[in-house]
Amino acid sequence: MFHRRRATMAAFLLPAIVVYGVFMLYPLARGVYLSMTDSLGGPIANFVGTQQYRAMADDPAVTDALWHTVLYAAVVVVVQNGLGLLFASMLFRRPKVRKVLNVVLLTPTLISPVMAAFIWSYLFAPTGGINALLDLVGLHGLNHVWLGDTSTALYSVAAVNIWMFTGYSCAIFLASYMSMPTELLEAAALDGASGWRRFVSIEWPLLAPALTVNVTLSLIGSLKVFEFPLVLTNGGPAGATDTLTLLVYRNVFGGGKFAYGVALSVVLLVTVVVLSSATSSLLRLRERRI
Amino acid sequence: MKRSGRCLAVATTVAAMAMSLAACGGGSSGASADGTVTIHVQAWKGGGAEPANVAEINKAFEKANPKIKVDFEYITANDTYTQKLQPELLGGKAGDVIMVDTDRMKKWGASGYLADLSGESWASRVTPDAKQFAQADGKTLAMPMELIGIGLYANMDLLKKAGITEVPADWPTFLADLAKVKKAGIDPIALPDKSGWTGSSVFQAAGSTVVYQKNKQWDADFLDGKASFASDWKEPLQQLKTLEDEGYVDWKNQLGVDEWAQGPQDFSAGKSAFWYQGAWQVSNVKKAGFPVSFAPWPGAAAGAKPNGMLFAGTMWSVNSQSKQGDAAREYVKFWSQNQNLSKYLEAEHAESPFISGLTPESTETTAFTTAFKEGRYRILPSNSWYAAAAETTTGSKIQAYLLGKASAAQTLKDIQTAASAK
Numbered sequence: 001m002f003h004r005r006r007a008t009m010a011a012f013l014l015p016a017i018v019v020y021g022v023f024m025l026y027p028l029a030r031g032v033y034l035s036m037t038d039s040l041g042g043p044i045a046n047f048v049g050t051q052q053y054r055a056m057a058d059d060p061a062v063t064d065a066l067w068h069t070v071l072y073a074a075v076v077v078v079v080q081n082g083l084g085l086l087f088a089s090m091l092f093r094r095p096k097v098r099k100v101l102n103v104v105l106l107t108p109t110l111i112s113p114v115m116a117a118f119i120w121s122y123l124f125a126p127t128g129g130i131n132a133l134l135d136l137v138g139l140h141g142l143n144h145v146w147l148g149d150t151s152t153a154l155y156s157v158a159a160v161n162i163w164m165f166t167g168y169s170c171a172i173f174l175a176s177y178m179s180m181p182t183e184l185l186e187a188a189a190l191d192g193a194s195g196w197r198r199f200v201s202i203e204w205p206l207l208a209p210a211l212t213v214n215v216t217l218s219l220i221g222s223l224k225v226f227e228f229p230l231v232l233t234n235g236g237p238a239g240a241t242d243t244l245t246l247l248v249y250r251n252v253f254g255g256g257k258f259a260y261g262v263a264l265s266v267v268l269l270v271t272v273v274v275l276s277s278a279t280s281s282l283l284r285l286r287e288r289r290i
Numbered sequence: 291m292k293r294s295g296r297c298l299a300v301a302t303t304v305a306a307m308a309m310s311l312a313a314c315g316g317g318s319s320g321a322s323a324d325g326t327v328t329i330h331v332q333a334w335k336g337g338g339a340e341p342a343n344v345a346e347i348n349k350a351f352e353k354a355n356p357k358i359k360v361d362f363e364y365i366t367a368n369d370t371y372t373q374k375l376q377p378e379l380l381g382g383k384a385g386d387v388i389m390v391d392t393d394r395m396k397k398w399g400a401s402g403y404l405a406d407l408s409g410e411s412w413a414s415r416v417t418p419d420a421k422q423f424a425q426a427d428g429k430t431l432a433m434p435m436e437l438i439g440i441g442l443y444a445n446m447d448l449l450k451k452a453g454i455t456e457v458p459a460d461w462p463t464f465l466a467d468l469a470k471v472k473k474a475g476i477d478p479i480a481l482p483d484k485s486g487w488t489g490s491s492v493f494q495a496a497g498s499t500v501v502y503q504k505n506k507q508w509d510a511d512f513l514d515g516k517a518s519f520a521s522d523w524k525e526p527l528q529q530l531k532t533l534e535d536e537g538y539v540d541w542k543n544q545l546g547v548d549e550w551a552q553g554p555q556d557f558s559a560g561k562s563a564f565w566y567q568g569a570w571q572v573s574n575v576k577k578a579g580f581p582v583s584f585a586p587w588p589g590a591a592a593g594a595k596p597n598g599m600l601f602a603g604t605m606w607s608v609n610s611q612s613k614q615g616d617a618a619r620e621y622v623k624f625w626s627q628n629q630n631l632s633k634y635l636e637a638e639h640a641e642s643p644f645i646s647g648l649t650p651e652s653t654e655t656t657a658f659t660t661a662f663k664e665g666r667y668r669i670l671p672s673n674s675w676y677a678a679a680a681e682t683t684t685g686s687k688i689q690a691y692l693l694g695k696a697s698a699a700q701t702l703k704d705i706q707t708a709a710s711a712k
Contacts, residue, residue, distance in 0.1 A: 041376050042401020125552060126543045147484065148546030150693060234485040237545040238690035250682065253372045256397040257679070 028269075035263035040256055052263035062264070065242045066271070068154060069223060072243060073275075075158045076165075076222035081214050083162065084169025085207070089199065091170070092177040102174060105167030113164065117231035120160045121147070124232070147233050150240040157228050157241055165221070169214045176210035177203070205290045212283040219279055223272045244268045328359040329617045333389035334371045335604055335638075337364025339574060343633040351624045358617045379403045379609070386612040387621050390432050390605050392423045392673045398607070399426040405608040407431060410619060412626035412644070420643030423602035423673050432605035433622050435631065436640035437669065439569040439600050439658045440491055442588065446581040448476050448563040457585045457657055459595055461529065464588040468538045471563040478538040480562040482547035483692075486685025489530060491599075492566055493688055494676070495587035496526035498599040498668040503590070509671045512709070519702040519709070527691065527698050529589055534692070541692040568601070569639040572654050584639065585657035586666070598661040601670045603640065675709040683708035 035052055039045035056062050087105060091098045108116065123129040124146040131143045146156040180203070188194075188202045226245040229235060235242040235250070244264060251261030322328075336344025348360045363385065365371045372394065378384040379398060390398065398404050407413060408430040416424065420434040444457045449467070452474040458464040468478040483489045501508050501522050511517035533539045547553060549567070557565040558578040566587070575582050586598035606625055608618045625631055628648040635642055636650040641662050651659065661667055670676055676684075684705050691701040 040397055040401055042380065042398070042403060044401055121548060122552075124546065125548075126546045145542045145546040148542045148544070150690075150695065236484060236486055236686065236689055238693060238695060239686045249369070253369050253376065256393070256677075 031262050032266055034259055035266050037259050039259040039262075041252070041258035045259070048259075052260050053267075055260065056263060056267065061239065061242065061247060062244075062267075064239060065244050065247045068241060069225075069243045069245075069271075072154060072158055072161075072225060073219055073222040075155065076161050076225075077215055077218045079158070080162045080166050080218050081169050081211070083166045084214065085173050087166065087170040088173035088177055089203070091174055098174075102167070102171060105170050107167065108164045109168050111164070113227040114231055116164055117160060117228050120163075121232050124156055148237055150237055153233055153237060153240045157225075157232050158222075160228050160232065161222060161225060165218065169218065172214050173207060173210050176207050180206050208283070208287045208290050212280065212287060215283060216276055216280045220272060220276045223275065224268070244271070326357050326359060327614050327617045328361050329387060329612075329614050329621055330361045330363065330385040331387045331621065332363045332365060332375065332385035333604070334365055334367035335389065335634075336362060338366065340570060340637075342637040347625065347630050347633055350630060351621060354624065355617075355620060358620065360621070379611075382611050384609050384611075386609055386614045386618040388607050388609055390607045392602055392605075393678045395424065395432045395605060395607060396426050396673065396677075399429075399431040403610055404431040405610045405612070405615065405619075407433065407608060407619070407622070410623060410626075412623060415626070415644045415646070417643055417645055417647075419669055420602060423669075424605055432607040433626055434602060434605050434643035435625065436603045436635060436638055437600045437643050437662075438603040438638055438640035439584070439586075439598050439655070439662070440495060440567070440670075441569070441584055441586050441598060441658055443557060443565040443567060443571075443575065444583045444585065445557070445560060445563050445565075446583055448560065448580075452476060452563070457583045458588045459585075459657075460588055460590040460592050462592045465532070465536060465538075468533075468536070468564070472538060477562040479533065479564040479566075480547075480553065480556055481533070481539055481541075481544050481566055482549040482553035482556075483541070483544045483685075483689065484546060484548045485550070486682065486689050488544070488549050488553075488566055489688040489692060490681055490685035492530060492587065493523075493526050493684070494670060495566075495599040496529045496589035497523055499587070499589040499594075499597040500525045500529075502597055502668045503594075509674065512675060519706040520699065523702055523705070524698060526589065527688075527701060530688070530692060531698075545689060545693070569655060569658065570603075572639040572652070573637055576654065582654050583657060584655045586661050595664075595666055596661065598658050598667040599670060600641065600662070600667055602643070602672065603638070680708045680711065 034045065036047060036049055037045035038048050038051075087101075091101055094101075125131075126145050126148070130146065134140060134142045144152060147153050184202065184206075185198075188198050193201060224245060225243060226249065229241045229243050229246055230249070233241040235246045245268065248261050248265045248268060251257040251264060253261075331348075333344065335342040336348075344362070344364075348362055352358065352360055365374050371389075375384055375388060375394075379401070384403070390404070395404065406429045410430070410433070412433060413430045416430075416434055420437055421430070424430055424432040424434045442457065448471065449455070449457075452467070452470040454467050454470060458467045471478045481488050481492060505511065505517070505522075508517055508522065530541075534541050547556070553565065553567065554571055554574060556562065557567075558575055560578070560580060569584055572582065572584055586596040588596050590596040606622045608615060608622060612618050625634075626644065628642070628644070628646075631642065631644070632648040632650055634640075635648070636652070639652055639655045640649075641647075641659070642649045649659065672678075672681070687696065687701050687704040687708070690696040691698065696704070
């Protein structure tokens with residue numbers, strides 16, 4: 001009876017295992033193999049061992065892209081979640097407008113990232129919407145070539161990412177806020193804890209699981225960012241917004257260095273797995289301590 | 291009952307999965323019962339903003355070959371095209387005839403995807419200038435469709451307002467004209483360079499005159515290690531800087547403007563007197579309604595005539611895996627004929643790559659065509675040291691130079707490194 005049940009369970013699991021194997025594990029293994037060949041993307045692929053990885057070590061473009069990717073991720077994770085938390089905190093305290101404003105904040109996530117990037121490329125243009133708005137409010141001195149300056153380009157691209165996904169972070173924090181025990185909040189209020197004090201002592205510890213989810217998701221998303229830098233800057237100016245994903249794309253589809261591009265994607269995968277696992281583990285440890 | 295239900299569920303799931311896996315596969319073109327064959331043609335011209343008379347030529351082909359139907363597929367240019375075609379070629383699903391450029395021809399040819407067209411009747415009629423871009427390892431793998439210019443656009447209405455009647459041909463005259471235009475309150479020149487293409491291309495266009503009029507064999511010398519960027523390309527790089535030093539262009543601004551989307555729109559809207567782009571934009575700019583002139587980059591010394599810069603543009607290749615190889619070759623052959631290709635060249639404002647080819651005349655490109663006819667031209671070496679990767683790197687390094695983040699010497703050294711990479 002027990003064995004029969006296990007056999008039935010295995011039969012039901014089989015489709016998922018096969019699909020996962022065919023569409024996830026096999027491509028991954030094949031990718032690792034291809035990164036050790038001299039493939040140009042065609043059927044001809046000679047095994048060259050770790051040649052592509054050794055070439056990567058001598059490529060300053062990879063070091064730059066890795067740094068840009070990590071910096072971009074750091075900015076996005078901190079600002080996006082900071083804003084998300086701020087909005088969630090404000091909305092929690094204003095039940096009448098909570099639903100409406102939450103929907104408003106979530107609206108950008110409904111737009112295709114590519115379309116959003118195209119729209120923002122016009123807004124960021126020297127004669128675009130942002131500079132026009134600054135002129136309108138008498139701040140002409142703040143006019144800037146947002147995407148044409150190496151010191152602001154990466155942050156401008158990150159700003160689009162933040163604009164798009166802050167509502168998403170906010171929704172997760174707000175859900176956590178809504179699940180807080182009301183008696184605990186009422187007890188805190190009776191003890192005279194309000195405002196900042198209540199946030200630091202009561203809300204912040206209770207938001208720990210939401211913070212773990214938000215930081216992990218935004219970290220993975222921002223490390224894999226592709227559409228925004230591709231459409232907004234194509235890695236420019238002067239390589240200031242080159243990310244690992246752009247290098248992968250450029251080598252695989254533009255430069256004809258297919259195997260090198262695949263090797264880069266393996267490095268990207270390892271980077272994402274290591275950083276997101278480490279961050280997630282640390283935050284879960286923090287949750288247990290609270 | 292329960293057991294039979296479970297077995298049924300398992301059987302259904304396994305069957306559904308097997309069916310979904312079996313559904314993978316298929317084909318593209320084929321022959322019908324009456325012997326009519328359909329060929330699948332894929333290209334980045336013939337749709338969107340560049341119809342290029344492709345539909346008209348396809349219609350003429352079907353009329354001339356009633357037993358062959360053309361299933362034409364337009365795909366957006368550049369990365370999108372490669373992104374779509376590369377996996378299709380790998381999976382044997384690509385078109386029978388595919389559009390390529392030199393870079394793709396080399397890569398896809400090396401992977402064995404392209405048929406050898408050396409024996410085709412048109413192959414011997416390709417000019418030596420164009421032939422080198424269609425060949426790999428001594429085999430002709432593509433039929434060149436055009437040699438297309440990249441150069442300076444001038445809005446003749448705005449020039450007239452500044453008292454200028456003709457497009458400048460040399461560098462001092464060009465600077466003087468830019469000064470006049472600026473004095474008249476008109477934005478002198480737009481060189482949008484967000485993706486780095488314009489900067490690297492103007493650098494090449496200036497070099498086409500400055501470097502190649504001194505040494506026609508510069509490419510060969512460079513590949514033999516007898517010539518270098520450090521010694522020969524200072525002036526083309528300086529020309530880019532001079533435009534900003536004289537106050538005609540703000541590079542930081544230009545690096546924020548997209549050369550493919552915003553650039554053409556801005557020039558068509560009459561926002562600047564001069565602009566830099568490929569001849570393929572002439573047809574679109576003409577629609578704006580003002581007289582436009584397309585000329586070589588005026589990089590020559592005082593009184594000298596400039597060289598035009600051309601690029602071996604689009605080419606047709608036949609998929610080596612095509613089941614309709616004969617029909618595909620017939621299609622390519624049809625395009626090689628002057629009366630058919632000239633319709634495409636007319637739309638592209640390009641030169642014919644064939645001996646005794648028919649290059650349509652147009653008033654907008656007179657200055658450029660004259661330079662070509664007089665032999666004052668240089669073709670971008672996109673088949674050797676200026677392949678796609680080197681072009682991208684050059685664009686990025688020039689952006690750094692224009693932003694003051696790298697010296698001229700360092701920039702030329704970086705370009706040399708990119709151009710030397712195997």
